Amino acid sequence: MATETAIENNAAIGEINKYDFRTESKAFFKARKGIDAEIVAQISEMKGEPDWMRDFRLKSLDVFFSKPMPKWGGGIDLDFQDIYYYLKPSEGKGKTWDDVPQEIKDTFDKLGIPEAERKFLAGVKAQFESEVVYGSLKEDLAAKGVIFLDTDSAVREHPELVREYFGKIIPPHDNKFAALNSAVWSGGSFIYIPPGVKIEFPLQAYFRINAENMGQFERTLIIVDEGAEVHYVEGCTAPMYSSESLHSAVVEVVCKRGSRCRYTTIQNWANNIYNLVTKRAMAYADATMEWVDGNLGSKLTMKYPAVYMMEPGARGEILSIAFSSHGQHQDAGAKLVHAAPNTTGQIISKSISKNGGRSSYRGLVRVEKGAKNSKCNVVCDALILDPHSRSDTYPYIEIMEQDVSVGHEASVSRIGEEQLFYLMSRGLSEAEASTMIVNGFIEPLVKELPMEYAVEMNRLIQLQMEGSVG
Amino acid sequence: MSHVLRIENLRVSVDGKPILRGVNLEMKHGETHALMGPNGSGKSTLGLVIAGHPGYEVTDGSIFLDDEDVLEMEADGRARAGIFMAFQRPASVPGVKMADFLRHATTNVRRPDRKEGEELIPMREFRQELKAKMEQLKMDPEFARRYVNDGFSGGEMKRAEILQLAMLQPKFAILDETDSGLDADAVRLASASIAEIGREKMGLLIITHHDKLLEHNPPQFTHVMLGGRIVETGGPELAHELYSQGYDRIRAAYPEADRANQEMLSDEAAEFALG
Numbered sequence: 001m002a003t004e005t006a007i008e009n010n011a012a013i014g015e016i017n018k019y020d021f022r023t024e025s026k027a028f029f030k031a032r033k034g035i036d037a038e039i040v041a042q043i044s045e046m047k048g049e050p051d052w053m054r055d056f057r058l059k060s061l062d063v064f065f066s067k068p069m070p071k072w073g074g075g076i077d078l079d080f081q082d083i084y085y086y087l088k089p090s091e092g093k094g095k096t097w098d099d100v101p102q103e104i105k106d107t108f109d110k111l112g113i114p115e116a117e118r119k120f121l122a123g124v125k126a127q128f129e130s131e132v133v134y135g136s137l138k139e140d141l142a143a144k145g146v147i148f149l150d151t152d153s154a155v156r157e158h159p160e161l162v163r164e165y166f167g168k169i170i171p172p173h174d175n176k177f178a179a180l181n182s183a184v185w186s187g188g189s190f191i192y193i194p195p196g197v198k199i200e201f202p203l204q205a206y207f208r209i210n211a212e213n214m215g216q217f218e219r220t221l222i223i224v225d226e227g228a229e230v231h232y233v234e235g236c237t238a239p240m241y242s243s244e245s246l247h248s249a250v251v252e253v254v255c256k257r258g259s260r261c262r263y264t265t266i267q268n269w270a271n272n273i274y275n276l277v278t279k280r281a282m283a284y285a286d287a288t289m290e291w292v293d294g295n296l297g298s299k300l301t302m303k304y305p306a307v308y309m310m311e312p313g314a315r316g317e318i319l320s321i322a323f324s325s326h327g328q329h330q331d332a333g334a335k336l337v338h339a340a341p342n343t344t345g346q347i348i349s350k351s352i353s354k355n356g357g358r359s360s361y362r363g364l365v366r367v368e369k370g371a372k373n374s375k376c377n378v379v380c381d382a383l384i385l386d387p388h389s390r391s392d393t394y395p396y397i398e399i400m401e402q403d404v405s406v407g408h409e410a411s412v413s414r415i416g417e418e419q420l421f422y423l424m425s426r427g428l429s430e431a432e433a434s435t436m437i438v439n440g441f442i443e444p445l446v447k448e449l450p451m452e453y454a455v456e457m458n459r460l461i462q463l464q465m466e467g468s469v470g
Numbered sequence: 471m472s473h474v475l476r477i478e479n480l481r482v483s484v485d486g487k488p489i490l491r492g493v494n495l496e497m498k499h500g501e502t503h504a505l506m507g508p509n510g511s512g513k514s515t516l517g518l519v520i521a522g523h524p525g526y527e528v529t530d531g532s533i534f535l536d537d538e539d540v541l542e543m544e545a546d547g548r549a550r551a552g553i554f555m556a557f558q559r560p561a562s563v564p565g566v567k568m569a570d571f572l573r574h575a576t577t578n579v580r581r582p583d584r585k586e587g588e589e590l591i592p593m594r595e596f597r598q599e600l601k602a603k604m605e606q607l608k609m610d611p612e613f614a615r616r617y618v619n620d621g622f623s624g625g626e627m628k629r630a631e632i633l634q635l636a637m638l639q640p641k642f643a644i645l646d647e648t649d650s651g652l653d654a655d656a657v658r659l660a661s662a663s664i665a666e667i668g669r670e671k672m673g674l675l676i677i678t679h680h681d682k683l684l685e686h687n688p689p690q691f692t693h694v695m696l697g698g699r700i701v702e703t704g705g706p707e708l709a710h711e712l713y714s715q716g717y718d719r720i721r722a723a724y725p726e727a728d729r730a731n732q733e734m735l736s737d738e739a740a741e742f743a744l745g
Contacts, residue, residue: 417524422561423571425521426634427549427578432586436574440565440617462587 034081037061040183043086047152047186050159060172060182067176072394073362074300074329076274083246085184085217141199147192148203151219154190161192165223169252170280177276181217181250188218188249193228193259202231202264202450220251224259224287231262233450245299246274253281255289257311262290266453268460269298271327279305280335286313292448294321294457295332296464304362306335309343309374320349321445323464324357324389333362333394338371338404349380350442353389354465360392361410369400376405382412383441385434435465473499473536473552475520475642475673480531482519482698487737489515491698491730492531497673499641502687504709505677507695508717510735513677514558516695517644521555522548535641549575550582552641556631556648562619568630569600569614572637579638603636607663624651632663642673649683657682681713694720697730 031039040061044054069076141148147158154162172182193199224230247269255261261281269275275298281289291305307316322330336345351359361380382391393410415437423433439446439461446454475497482490490512497503505513519526520533522545533540535551543551563571577590590596600614609629619627628648635643645664649657657680665686668674676683684706692708693700696717701724702708712720721728 416561418561419563421523421545422557423563423575424545425523425549425555426571426575426638427546427582428574429546429578429586430544432574432578433546436566436571437563440563443565 031084031086033084035061035064035083035085035180035184039085043184043186046086047155049155052163053155056167056172057183057185060167060179063172064176064179064183067173067179069176070302073302073331073360076276076300078246078274080180086186144197145194146197146199147190149190151188151190151221152186154221158190158192161223162190162221165221165252165254167252169254169282170250170278175278177248178250178278181219181248181278185217185219185250188220188251189222189232189234190220191222191230191232193222193224193230195225195256196227197225198229199231202233204233216247218249220249222251222253222261222263224253224255224261226256227258228256229260231264231450233264233453234267245272246276247298248274249277249279251277251279253279253289255281255283255287255314257285258287259284260288262292263305264292264449264453266294266296266449266457267298268296269301271297271299273298275301275303277301277303279303280308281306281316282308282310283314283316285311287311288315288317290317290319291334292319292445293332294323294445294449295330296323296460298328298330300329300331302331304333304335304364306337306364307345308337309339309345309371311340312342314340314343316343316345318347318349319445319448320347320361321442322349322351322359322361323461324351324353324359325464326355326357329358329360331360331362333360333364335364336366336376337364338367338374338376338401341370341372341374343371343374345374345376347376347378347380348445349378350445351380351382351391352385352438352441353382353391354385356386356388358390358392360394362394362396364396364398365406365408366398367401367404367406371401372403374401374404376407378406378408380410381441382410383438384412384414385438431465435462438465473641473673474534475540475553476532476534477516477520478532478534480516480519480533481529482515483527483529484525487734488529489526489698489734490519493695493698493700495693495700497642497675499673500670501691502669502674502676502689504684504689504692504706505675505695506679506692506709506712508721508731510738511695511731512698512734513695514646515698517555517646517675517677520548520644521545521553546578549638549640550579552579553644554635554638554640554642555644556628556635556646558646558650560619560627560631562617562622564617564620566618567615568618568633569597571618572596572600572614572634575634576637579640600637603633606666607633607636608659609633625653625656628652628656628660632660632667635664636667640672642675643668644675644677645683646677647679648676649678649680654682658685661686679713681710684709696720696724697727698734699727699730701727 031042037058040057041054044057167182170178172179222232253261253263283289289307293305295301295303305318309316316336318334320332320334322332324330330351333349334347336347338345347363349361351361353359359382363378365376365378367374380393384391391412395408397406399406415434419437420433423436424430439458446457449457477493477495480490480493493516507513528541538551540548573590573596578584604611604613607629619630622630631648648660652660661683669687674687676687688706689709692704692706694702701720
């Protein structure tokens with residue numbers, strides 16, 4: 001309830017500031033509802049962007065209007081003219097901790113998330129301690145030539161680098177929501193790792209301070225130069241809520257020769273959110289790209305992280321976990337495109353449906369002509385917790401080359417009465433037993449997460465399972 | 471501390487077909503009972519019903535642990551009240567480590583009032599105890615890190631069940647053919663382990679076809695099941711008679727129970743053929 005009030009207030013301020021948004025007042029700038037060329041131009045102007053970016057946005061807008069809604073996935077019931085596309089909180093005037101709904105705070109408590117991180121996660125743009133904690137880290141990264149900024153700042157500070165890659169991995173015409181993001185994007189991370197630089201610890205979004213990164217249309221671009229390595233961690237298991245019902249991000253990754261990138265996302269959206277995200281990486285010779293993607297919550301998630309293996313020896317691995325509960329549809333999966341010889345791909349997907357939720361695996365494996373001696377393996381396992389829930393598998397396999405090896409295994413299981421009875425016969429309650437079975441099911445993925453995320457993930461599953469049995 | 475497990479006139483059906491037809495059995499804490507009988511007589515069913523398996527319908531009779539009505543409890547409540555069954559074919563739970571499972575189980579059984587989410591036994595303390603118990607049972611420490619029954623051999627499963635018996639220290643334990651599928655040495659080790667862990671420290675109900683498991687656990691009482699009833703109860707000499715001479719005398723003496731037993735077996739066979 002508190003959020004709604006806050007939004008009302010912001011809207012009022014937005015009205016007042018509608019005509020003087022250039023003044024960068026201390027109050028909120030909020031574009032009016034809806035989407036058209038004027039609003040897109042306003043956003044670009046607000047940000048003081050170069051012409052090329054403004055033109056890119058406007059062209060993308062045309063693409064957005066020209067594209068039909070996707071006919072696959074889940075039903076999307078959105079009125080694009082009833083959404084705010086840009087909200088700029090000015091310094092120190094953003095949401096306050098008091099505006100964060102109690103249930104979100106309670107969940108933070110249960111997850112044991114540190115205070116500073118909570119505020120960040122809740123989108124509270126207040127002073128927080130990570131500035132001090134991560135200050136030295138930032139210096140260390142900078143000394144190595146690493147660029148780690150929000151994407152808006154990157155456009156200002158590193159225009160050539162951004163322009164070379166921005167929208168090249170995922171062009172606006174790729175799909176309707178990529179086009180929308182290209183028109184109205186805001187925030188997101190920009191990372192550049194110079195040749196040969198290996199970052200030993202995971203880079204996390206909350207290292208990047210005082211930045212706009214919780215936007216609905218964030219745009220992330222990661223360039224891992226030759227022989228470099230990075231692990232980027234985005235999001236968190238804490239529930240994220242948004243004042244708007246649409247979250248549509250674009251994430252582009254370039255893995256140059258011999259480099260390695262792992263991108264880990266765990267997202268837990270509020271139940272009213274359409275989460276429609278395009279993620280794609282291009283992996284060049286002997287480079288490895290790994291997506292670890294966990295999706296919880298939301299009304300509908302459509303997300304299929306992709307790796308295009310462009311040159312010989314490239315590797316792509318995608319691990320995906322989806323958890324859907326009442327009123328939720330996770331249409332998640334992966335795409336692997338083998339566009340060169342001797343490329344290796346792997347998809348492991350695990351989905352859990354409970355309490356009437358629906359999880360779908362949708363995956364594409366394409367081996368292009370000439371991609372000889374490529375190997376690809378797909379494993380998708382679904383766990384259904386009760387008779388009201390649903391799981392579907394939509395594997396698409398396109399093979400244009402003879403000399404390849406492609407495997408696909410799929411399994412669907414229900415929590416067995418025998419497993420449940422066995423654990424209960426040792427004193428575990430039904431809820432504890434179910435949670436344990438579910439945690440066991442996703443264990444092969446959770447052990448790939450950084451420690452603190454693995455712990456959070458397990459706690460989160462426990463929370464999701466609470467009250468679901470009985 | 472003299473606990474009693476009392477089963478009276480227990481009648482149980484599956485899909486409307488009677489399997490247990492009036493079982494009476496009384497065990498005191500510290501006693502060892504052997505439960506014998508031909509295939510299909512209802513021995514495992516009796517164990518599963520005591521442990522609270524949801525697949526059986528109790529149509530009549532009662533089970534009491536002291537003055538607690540066992541049939542009123544779910545399986546977890548029974549475990550917390552002190553009932554344990556070592557299963558013939560325990561379920562596997564992939565991705566769940568033996569140690570994590572056992573820490574939860576041990577905590578709940580020792581602290582029956584524990585609510586979900588409350589603290590578990592401290593890790594250090596638990597590990598030390600688990601390590602000691604595993605050494606006692608001559609188990610590889612690596613075992614604790616394996617997933618529950620996942621890919622276990624028959625022998626490993628049985629030892630895992632005995633390990634759980636050792637950790638949970640129930641008041642009453644039902645051991646369902648804990649010797650089956652084991653070679654002679656393994657049975658001897660199992661028999662000695664059970665004696666060390668449970669003999670006179672709990673009430674033991676040992677379901678077996680053979681004498682080896684009883685080697686270190688001579689029963690004070692031997693019960694013979696046929697056609698879903700305990701038709702005869704005797705001392706250790708009855709167990710000896712049955713595993714040396716078989717069930718011909720029993721079948722002849724209780725023709726009605728024998729007929730019921732044949733019917734249940736043919737139902738089982740039909741079900742198996744369909745499945």
